[in-house]
Amino acid sequence: MTAAIQIGGVSKRYGRTIALDAVSFDVAAQEVFALLGPNGAGKTTLLHILSTILRPDSGTVTIGGVDALTHPTRSRRDIGVVFQEPSLDDRLTVFENLNFHGLVHGVPGALRRRRIAELLDLVELTDWRDKLVRTLSSGMKRRVEIARALTHDSRILFLDEPTVGLDAQSRDRIWRYIARLRATRDLTVVVTTHYIEEVEACDRVCIIDHGKILALDSPATLKATYGQQLLRVVPHADAAAEIAMDYPDATIRPDGEMVLQSSGDVFAESFLARYGSRIRRLSVEEPSLESVFLSLTGREIRDQAATGRERTLAFGRQGGEHTR
Amino acid sequence: MSESGLAYTFRLHAGGLYAIWFREVKRAVRDRGQLIGGVSRPLLWVLIMGIGLNPYFRGEVYGEVRFVVPYTYLQFIFPAVIALNIMYTSIQSAVSVIWDRQFGFLREVLVSPLPRATILLGKILGGATVALFHGCLVLVLARFADLSLSIGDIARGLLLMALLAFGLTSLGVVIAGRIRSFEGFGVFSNAVILPLYFTSSSVFPLDPSLTNAQTSVIYPEWLMIVVRFNPMTYAVDALRGAFIHFQQFDAWMGPAVLVGMAVVFFAMALRGFSKA
Numbered sequence: 221m222t223a224a225i226q227i228g229g230v231s232k233r234y235g236r237t238i239a240l241d242a243v244s245f246d247v248a249a250q251e252v253f254a255l256l257g258p259n260g261a262g263k264t265t266l267l268h269i270l271s272t273i274l275r276p277d278s279g280t281v282t283i284g285g286v287d288a289l290t291h292p293t294r295s296r297r298d299i300g301v302v303f304q305e306p307s308l309d310d311r312l313t314v315f316e317n318l319n320f321h322g323l324v325h326g327v328p329g330a331l332r333r334r335r336i337a338e339l340l341d342l343v344e345l346t347d348w349r350d351k352l353v354r355t356l357s358s359g360m361k362r363r364v365e366i367a368r369a370l371t372h373d374s375r376i377l378f379l380d381e382p383t384v385g386l387d388a389q390s391r392d393r394i395w396r397y398i399a400r401l402r403a404t405r406d407l408t409v410v411v412t413t414h415y416i417e418e419v420e421a422c423d424r425v426c427i428i429d430h431g432k433i434l435a436l437d438s439p440a441t442l443k444a445t446y447g448q449q450l451l452r453v454v455p456h457a458d459a460a461a462e463i464a465m466d467y468p469d470a471t472i473r474p475d476g477e478m479v480l481q482s483s484g485d486v487f488a489e490s491f492l493a494r495y496g497s498r499i500r501r502l503s504v505e506e507p508s509l510e511s512v513f514l515s516l517t518g519r520e521i522r523d524q525a526a527t528g529r530e531r532t533l534a535f536g537r538q539g540g541e542h543t544r
Numbered sequence: 545m546s547e548s549g550l551a552y553t554f555r556l557h558a559g560g561l562y563a564i565w566f567r568e569v570k571r572a573v574r575d576r577g578q579l580i581g582g583v584s585r586p587l588l589w590v591l592i593m594g595i596g597l598n599p600y601f602r603g604e605v606y607g608e609v610r611f612v613v614p615y616t617y618l619q620f621i622f623p624a625v626i627a628l629n630i631m632y633t634s635i636q637s638a639v640s641v642i643w644d645r646q647f648g649f650l651r652e653v654l655v656s657p658l659p660r661a662t663i664l665l666g667k668i669l670g671g672a673t674v675a676l677f678h679g680c681l682v683l684v685l686a687r688f689a690d691l692s693l694s695i696g697d698i699a700r701g702l703l704l705m706a707l708l709a710f711g712l713t714s715l716g717v718v719i720a721g722r723i724r725s726f727e728g729f730g731v732f733s734n735a736v737i738l739p740l741y742f743t744s745s746s747v748f749p750l751d752p753s754l755t756n757a758q759t760s761v762i763y764p765e766w767l768m769i770v771v772r773f774n775p776m777t778y779a780v781d782a783l784r785g786a787f788i789h790f791q792q793f794d795a796w797m798g799p800a801v802l803v804g805m806a807v808v809f810f811a812m813a814l815r816g817f818s819k820a
Binding site: 297299307310 | 552562
């Protein structure tokens with residue numbers, strides 16, 4: 221398989237914060253490639269560099285065999301981008317937004333109208349063609365954006381957190397469209413997400429944190445290599461401190477649940493022998509991508525999004541709002 | 545997308561320019577508030593200010609003939625009101641630059657293969673078209689100002705108005721490039737528009753029948769200097785040339801200043817936009 225995207229030693233820093241630290245990888249043609257990491261890991265920065273609207277401090281980016289840093293306008297013909305923040309003009313109709321996109325990408329008239337009709341059909345919005353975008357729900361807007369990114373027949377689709385802020389049903393739908401698209405056309409998809417359960421269906425997953433690649437492989441291989449059995453324990457109040465002493469690498473969630481990394485059945489047995497009578501609830505979790513992330517970074521992916529303090533600290537590290 | 549070469553390049557630029565221009569126009573048409581402002585402003589100036597002050601401007605007021613001029617006050621301020629309406633709409637249209645940045649639409653355009661100069665040109669042409677339209681709204685009131693316009697006058701006037709609209713929309717984009725919020729832009733644009741308007745010899749005449757020496761006796765010197773250095777003075781003067789055939793300055797000066805404004809402000813806007 222030929223590489224659709226090649227990234228070599230890409231670095232980017234904002235002031236004193238290193239957003240990306242010498243990131244290198246290839247994405248094969250027709251692959252669905254996921255960038256997985258917590259908020260602030262550098263996923264969006266990387267995607268902005270790949271979509272040629274941000275220049276890296278160093279490194280090389282090749283898209284479809286063309287150097288994207290020296291020939292950004294050539295690369296832009298091949299890529300479709302769905303940004304994290306909505307970027308539709310909500311005072312225009314669905315059709316007008318797509319038509320605008322086709323025009324600024326030089327798609328000829330008849331072809332443009334045909335493609336828009338096809339794509340609206342794909343994302344099931346044909347009936348909404350002439351509605352103003354501001355009357356659409358956020359899930360629908362996301363679908364319009366996906367259709368829009370394909371209006372110029374892009375061969376590489378970048379999706380930055382396409383499901384964030386959507387309800388479960390809309391999220392499923394988005395992934396269904398992605399699956400349908402890769403089945404029907406020559407399309408490479410790079411998607412960022414911090415929802416672990418979503419990347420199971422991807423061909424390869426790149427786990428990224430603090431601007432560095434921690435692991436990159438298929439979900440199955442990642443689970444086999446880094447996955448661990450997890451014990452999720454809710455202890456009685458008196459046992460909590462003792463467990464924390466015995467198992468210093470246990471993580472404690474805000475609701476009191478403790479997550480222990482188990483090395484196998486023997487581990488579980490010895491734990492039960494000691495604390496079996498002093499716990500309220502225990503569940504055993506088989507190796508999942510969640511545990512892969514935990515063992516690679518030492519924390520759960522949701523933790524960072526949850527704690528306000530860490531986010532404040534990260535914000536402060538970036539120089540706070542004075543940098544803007 | 546294997547096709548390349550001239551046909552693609554032409555279609556991309558022409559189509560892109562058209563799309564960006566048309567979007568600006570469409571948004572303006574759908575924005576009722578802006579349209580209401582565009583209609584009420586000239587009504588206020590022409591019908592109320594103009595008609596109200598009209599008698600005091602004639603030479604025979606209070607039985608004392610100061611000077612005799614071949615036009616009424618209403619006719620005198622009419623071209624200036626056109627300039628005012630264009631100025632307001634042009635500079636306000638740059639709000640869409642801030643809007644695009646705020647709501648992410650700018651990125652959608654920036655990931656297209658269009659060069660930034662084409663994007664900016666489309667935006668400015670769109671804003672200028674809307675401003676020109678608002679200028680024409682004033683022109684509809686020409687009857688109330690007792691103006692009889694020939695086709696030639698109108699054609700010449702429209703050309704000058706279009707140049708003015710282009711230059712001022714570029715100026716709006718330059719301002720928008722330095723200001724991040726809508727509120728800030730509103731305050732700032734008023735702070736730019738009104739002084740420019742009032743010091744462009746728009747509402748009071750620098751009387752042609754007076755010599756330079758006499759003029760500086762009547763008006764303070766600092767005001768004379770401001771008026772002479774304000775480019776809008778020459779824009780208004782050029783419009784007067786077209787609509788009431790009266791000019792204080794040489795006929796070539798107005799168009800020259802208008803072209804100069806268009807070129808300089810567009811270059812500045814492009815410089816700012818390329819960095820954005």
